[in-house]
Amino acid sequence: MIKLCTATFSLDNPSSIETYLAQDGYHSWKKIIRDKTPKSEIIRLVKESGLKGKGGAGFLTGLKWSFINSAEKQRYLVCNSDESEPGTCKDRDILRYNPHAVIEGMLIACYAIDASVGYNYLRGEFIGDQWIVFNTAVKEAYKNNLIGNKVLNSDISIDIIPLIGAGAYIVGEETAMLESIEGKRGMPRIKPPFPAVQGLYGKPTIINNTETLATVPYILKNGDEWYKNLGLNDSIGVKMFCMSGHLNRPDVIEAPLGIPFSELLNQCGGILDNKKLKAVIPGGSSVPVVKGKDIINIPMDYESLMSIGTMLGSGGIIVMDESTCMVSVLERISRFYYAESCGQCTPCREGTGWLYKTLVKIKSGRGTQSDLDLLNRIANQIEGHCICALGDAAAMPVISFLKNFWNEFEYYVDKKESMVG
Numbered sequence: 001m002i003k004l005c006t007a008t009f010s011l012d013n014p015s016s017i018e019t020y021l022a023q024d025g026y027h028s029w030k031k032i033i034r035d036k037t038p039k040s041e042i043i044r045l046v047k048e049s050g051l052k053g054k055g056g057a058g059f060l061t062g063l064k065w066s067f068i069n070s071a072e073k074q075r076y077l078v079c080n081s082d083e084s085e086p087g088t089c090k091d092r093d094i095l096r097y098n099p100h101a102v103i104e105g106m107l108i109a110c111y112a113i114d115a116s117v118g119y120n121y122l123r124g125e126f127i128g129d130q131w132i133v134f135n136t137a138v139k140e141a142y143k144n145n146l147i148g149n150k151v152l153n154s155d156i157s158i159d160i161i162p163l164i165g166a167g168a169y170i171v172g173e174e175t176a177m178l179e180s181i182e183g184k185r186g187m188p189r190i191k192p193p194f195p196a197v198q199g200l201y202g203k204p205t206i207i208n209n210t211e212t213l214a215t216v217p218y219i220l221k222n223g224d225e226w227y228k229n230l231g232l233n234d235s236i237g238v239k240m241f242c243m244s245g246h247l248n249r250p251d252v253i254e255a256p257l258g259i260p261f262s263e264l265l266n267q268c269g270g271i272l273d274n275k276k277l278k279a280v281i282p283g284g285s286s287v288p289v290v291k292g293k294d295i296i297n298i299p300m301d302y303e304s305l306m307s308i309g310t311m312l313g314s315g316g317i318i319v320m321d322e323s324t325c326m327v328s329v330l331e332r333i334s335r336f337y338y339a340e341s342c343g344q345c346t347p348c349r350e351g352t353g354w355l356y357k358t359l360v361k362i363k364s365g366r367g368t369q370s371d372l373d374l375l376n377r378i379a380n381q382i383e384g385h386c387i388c389a390l391g392d393a394a395a396m397p398v399i400s401f402l403k404n405f406w407n408e409f410e411y412y413v414d415k416k417e418s419m420v421g
Contacts, residue, residue: 015133017140020100026146028220029104032111033152042112046216049224050236055080055172055209056284056314058302061216067196068113069204076205077110077118079213080177081130084123084169085284086336087316090240091210093252095122095130098214099137103160105213107147108220110158113206118160120210121177124167135162169340173388174207175199176342187342188388211240232258235301239312245319246272258299264317265296275321279404283313285333286393288400292320309400325418326405330397331359337394348391351382355398362409365416372409376402 013019020026032042047062068075079102083091094102106118122131138160141147149157163181165171171180175189178200199205215237219227228236235258244250248269255264261280271277277292282300288310298304302312320329338352355378361367375398383395402409411419 014097015099015137017100017137017144020098024221025100025217026104028217029107029146030152032108032220033154033156039112039114042108042220045224046112046219049219049227051212051215051219051227052237052302053209054211054215054239054315056085058312061208061212064196064208065109065113065206067194068206069197070114072204074201074203075113075115076200076203077106077113077115078174078177078181078200078205078207079106079118079120079210080172080174080207081120081126081134081210082123082165082172082177083126083210083314084172084340085286085314085316086333087242087244087281087284087318088314089242089244090252090315092126092130094210094214094240095126095134099134100141101214101217102134102210103137103141103147105216106160107151107158108216109206109208109213111156113204115206116158118158119163119181119200120160121163121165121171121181123172124165127164131162131164138162168342169336170342170388170390173390176388177207178205185342187344188390190387230256231301232256233299234258235299239300239315241300242314242316243268243319244317246275246321246324247319248272255300257301258304261295261298261300261317264300265319268319271319271321273321275323277319278322278324279320279326281310281316281318281320281397283311284316285318285336286389286396287311287313288396289326289404290400291404323420325420326401326408327359327363327412327418330401331356331363333397334359334394337390341390341394345386345388345391347382347385348394351378351391352394354378355382355394362412367413369410369413372402372406372413 043062043065051061052058081091110118145152147160168186171177171186173188176186180186195205230238237257238254239257240254241264242252251268279289279292280295281289290308290310294308305312334356338356341348341352343349358371358375362371379395379398382391408419
């Protein structure tokens with residue numbers, strides 16, 4: 001079975017170079033080498049395709065590439081495979097089953113920005129299958145002279161280097177990842193300067209998500225109009241949606257942007273045990289939660305989700321049924337961001353701990369009405385006051401959970417127990 005962009009044939013060894021070549025893999029890369037395609041033409045095509053970064057930010061990929069500082073001779077590409085956002089598991093599957101699409105996308109991006117080295121930074125928990133499979137794929141590509149010195153007997157030389165982290169959420173932030181690659185503690189940098197101007201080792205660097213780069217070869221092969229027309233209504237392109245939670249068949253589904261949430265729900269067999277839909281986090285745990293009734297018929301695209309007060313983010317859709325205690329869910333989310341804060345910014349370092357401890361107090365039956373007001377105050381003092389987005393990621397769930405499910409938190413304070421039993 002073939003899906004739209006990043007999936008591959010269902011074969012015994014889907015990750016092998018033989019499988020990828022059988023699907024006309026490396027077609028785009030070979031054509032670039034053969035035709036000596038101008039770098040500006042590749043950037044223009046990717047820009048006009050409307051391809052947006054699929055890691056969460058949603059910034060136009062081609063536009064990002066065009067920002068590269070051309071005054072510096074040495075440039076770098078970094079593929080962000082540090083998929084650590086709770087509820088997100090798409091990059092894991094791409095690396096495991098279709099690693100050559102990532103490699104080809106990295107090669108095309110390196111060529112377009114004139115980078116001689118591309119690093120793929122995998123999260124520490126990928127030390128098993130993903131790390132082994134991707135390293136094997138890189139070796140296969142080197143063996144076939146698709147990477148390395150004088151690629152396919154041309155004058156182009158590009159190296160692809162896999163790296164693995166140590167399991168820190170914060171290095172998913174692009175500048176913290178650069179720090180980690182340089183052998184330093186993974187802590188976000190103050191911007192500007194932005195990586196495209198001064199990034200890895202002080203040189204211009206472009207950082208793209210795994211899913212984004214894995215989509216590039218298909219756009220180069222089929223054209224920008226082809227990619228645009230994959231979306232529904234006014235949406236452009238496709239997205240991999242990670243469906244988890246109270247579902248009959250949790251799944252990773254590559255679908256057109258703009259697909260109604262109800263259709264994704266149906267493809268997963270509906271809510272587990274035929275219970276009612278209560279709440280959805282549509283883009284990984286860091287985006288605002290919404291009530292089930294507010295999202296059920298909403299198109300899954302950037303603009304439509306913003307219209308109901310949330311975001312597409314990484315596409316990590318967490319589905320919760322009527323039995324879910326929202327106080328318990330928020331306590332667990334807050335514990336995660338408290339544990340994963342790098343501690344560099346005072347509002348985040350102190351605020352995430354304060355949020356978590358206040359929620360523990362409520363959950364243990366010692367909470368008061370003033371604690372609910374305190375949660376809102378703390379979250380609003382964190383949001384927008386930190387170097388990177390982790391502070392916002394910790395604050396937005398708190399604000400949205402209290403906004404949409406205030407009655408549950410109030411009940412917990414008054415009755416010292418969950419509303420849902």
